[in-house]
Structure formats: C-alpha cells, structure tokens
Amino acid sequence: MNIKFKSGRKFYSAGVKFECQKDCTKCCEIEGTVWLTENEANEIANDLGLALQDFKKKFTKIVENKLTLLEKENEHCIFLEQGEGCLIHEVKPMQCQTYPFWNVNIETEKDWEEIKNICVGVGLGKVYTADEIEMIALKNETKK
Numbered sequence: 368m369n370i371k372f373k374s375g376r377k378f379y380s381a382g383v384k385f386e387c388q389k390d391c392t393k394c395c396e397i398e399g400t401v402w403l404t405e406n407e408a409n410e411i412a413n414d415l416g417l418a419l420q421d422f423k424k425k426f427t428k429i430v431e432n433k434l435t436l437l438e439k440e441n442e443h444c445i446f447l448e449q450g451e452g453c454l455i456h457e458v459k460p461m462q463c464q465t466y467p468f469w470n471v472n473i474e475t476e477k478d479w480e481e482i483k484n485i486c487v488g489v490g491l492g493k494v495y496t497a498d499e500i501e502m503i504a505l506k507n508e509t510k511k
C-alpha cells in the first residue's frame with residue numbers, strides 16, 4: 368500500500384508528547400463504543416479460555432451490525448476492574464491499543480487539546496513523531 372502522509376500540514380509535525388499514566392483508567396470509564404473485529408474477538412476468547420460463541424454471548428453485543436464490547440451499567444468497559452485495570456490488557460482491541468492517536472483526535476489541534484480533558488497522559492513523557500502518530504492512527508483504521 369502506498370501511504371501518503373500529510374504530516375507537513377499537521378499541528379503535530381514536530382511531534383507530541385504522550386505517556387499512558389499508571390493507575391489511570393479514564394479512557395475505559397467514559398461513554399463510548401469499543402468495536403471488535405472477529406480476530407480480536409477470537410484472541411480475547413482464547414485468552415479467557417472461552418469458545419468464541421460463549422465469549423460473544425457473555426461480553427459482546429451488536430451495534431450498527433458490528434460487534435462491540437459490552438459496558439457495565441456505569442458505562443465503564445466490561446473488562447475494567449477497579450484496582451486491577453484492564454483484565455484483557457495483553458489482548459486488548461486495537462482501538463484501545465491506539466488511543467489517543469485516533470484520526471478523530473488528531474484531525475485538528477483543537478481535537479487534540481480536547482482530549483486532554485479525558486487523557487492525563489497527553490503532553491507527558493515520550494515524544495511521538497508525526498510518522499509514528501500517523502502509523503498508529505492507521506493501525507486503528509485498518510485493523511482486521
């Protein structure tokens with residue numbers, strides 16, 4: 368695939384800082400939909416020692432004809448355990464792995480600034496280059 372990056376025109380051309388903060392689980396607590404591919408569902412089911420159909424029945428639902436993770440009544444992710452964090456961290460979906468570098472969050476500087484209201488890791492730690500940011504965003508868009 369021939370990918371044309373537009374980094375030169377983006378606010379993050381010189382890179383941005385981000386580091387997920389230990390003990391923070393805010394992005395797993397906010398209202399939102401965690402989309403799942405079949406591969407991701409398979410991987411999580413295997414990790415939990417469940418048959419795929421049992422995993423789907425217990426932990427997923429269909430939204431707009433697509434598979435998503437269930438949420439708890441308080442809107443937290445079904446796999447977020449207070450005090451323990453993500454129970455499927457090793458096999459969490461690409462959407463979770465690539466947060467906060469989603470296309471919708473890096474479209475404009477204003478979008479990125481608004482993410483700071485959720486994510487305390489934005490502006491801290493490692494500098495991600497424009498290419499790294501776009502590769503991460505692309506991973507989320509093209510997950511299989």
Ligand code: SF4
Pocket residue numbers: 386387388391392393394395466467485486487488489
């Ligand atoms: S909100 Fe940001 S810092 Fe907190 S867990 Fe999510 S990615 Fe990490």
